[in-house]
Amino acid sequence: TGRCVVAVDGPSGSGKSTVSRRLAVSLDARYLDTGAMYRAITWAVLRSGVDLTDAASVAKVAGEVDLRIGTDPQGYGVTADGVTVDKEIRGPEVTGAVSAVAAVPAVRELLVARQREMIAKAGRIVVEGRDIGSVVAPDADLKVYLTASEAARAQRRSAEDAADVAATAADLARRDKIDSTRKVNPLQQAPDAVELDTTALGIDEVVARLRELLTERG
Numbered sequence: 001t002g003r004c005v006v007a008v009d010g011p012s013g014s015g016k017s018t019v020s021r022r023l024a025v026s027l028d029a030r031y032l033d034t035g036a037m038y039r040a041i042t043w044a045v046l047r048s049g050v051d052l053t054d055a056a057s058v059a060k061v062a063g064e065v066d067l068r069i070g071t072d073p074q075g076y077g078v079t080a081d082g083v084t085v086d087k088e089i090r091g092p093e094v095t096g097a098v099s100a101v102a103a104v105p106a107v108r109e110l111l112v113a114r115q116r117e118m119i120a121k122a123g124r125i126v127v128e129g130r131d132i133g134s135v136v137a138p139d140a141d142l143k144v145y146l147t148a149s150e151a152a153r154a155q156r157r158s159a160e161d162a163a164d165v166a167a168t169a170a171d172l173a174r175r176d177k178i179d180s181t182r183k184v185n186p187l188q189q190a191p192d193a194v195e196l197d198t199t200a201l202g203i204d205e206v207v208a209r210l211r212e213l214l215t216e217r218g
């Protein structure tokens with residue numbers, strides 16, 4: 001059980017969270033949900049009442065939040081300034097604002113540094129996000145880029161959130177557009193990442209394939 005860092009990137013609804021958690025459990029590794037960190041900062045920004053388009057104010061709030069996140073793949077908690085926000089960060093207000101907050105360069109700088117510290121400390125960890133293989137952990141042992149058809153992604157997300165499929169599809173398209181066109185660290189596949197289309201695959205199949213890839217890499 002030596003060092004092992006697995007970077008899992010991809011658009012919303014590609015199956016990153018479920019796959020990353022399962023993979024971490026099967027590897028006896030820690031798990032870091034970087035999206036939850038951007039969401040928790042967004043929660044704090046919304047609570048502070050600052051204008052979302054005012055990057056300097058958003059960055060200031062982000063710099064002052066006491067953000068804590070666990071790394072247990074079987075269940076981790078997120079707190080912001082001592083408030084448990086696990087539920088709130090999945091709500092429509094945060095989901096609607098997170099891509100704007102995540103596009104602020106100072107916010108990314110702050111969270112990327114935190115993420116690198118957590119990865120170094122854990123040693124064995126599966127990290128999921130949008131810029132893990134490209135920016136946060138470019139020296140990861142395995143980089144995976146998960147994709148799925150738009151229909152499959154909307155289907156999965158709407159089932160998780162008990163929401164309308166059409167509305168979910170529109171929200172995913174909106175977030176993906178902001179995430180992949182922002183200036184700093186956009187969602188992108190690292191050149192050395194293995195792309196895996198999960199549209200027709202079950203979770204177990206995806207996890208098994210990733211384990212195989214890790215074994216091949218020694």
Ligand code: C5P
Nearest residue numbers: 034035036038098099102129130131175
């Ligand atoms: O993965 P999740 O849907 O929770 O991520 C929420 C948002 O956080 C994404 O839409 C994206 O704007 C941002 N994010 C990011 N970089 C990451 C992880 C998430 O910009 N590494």
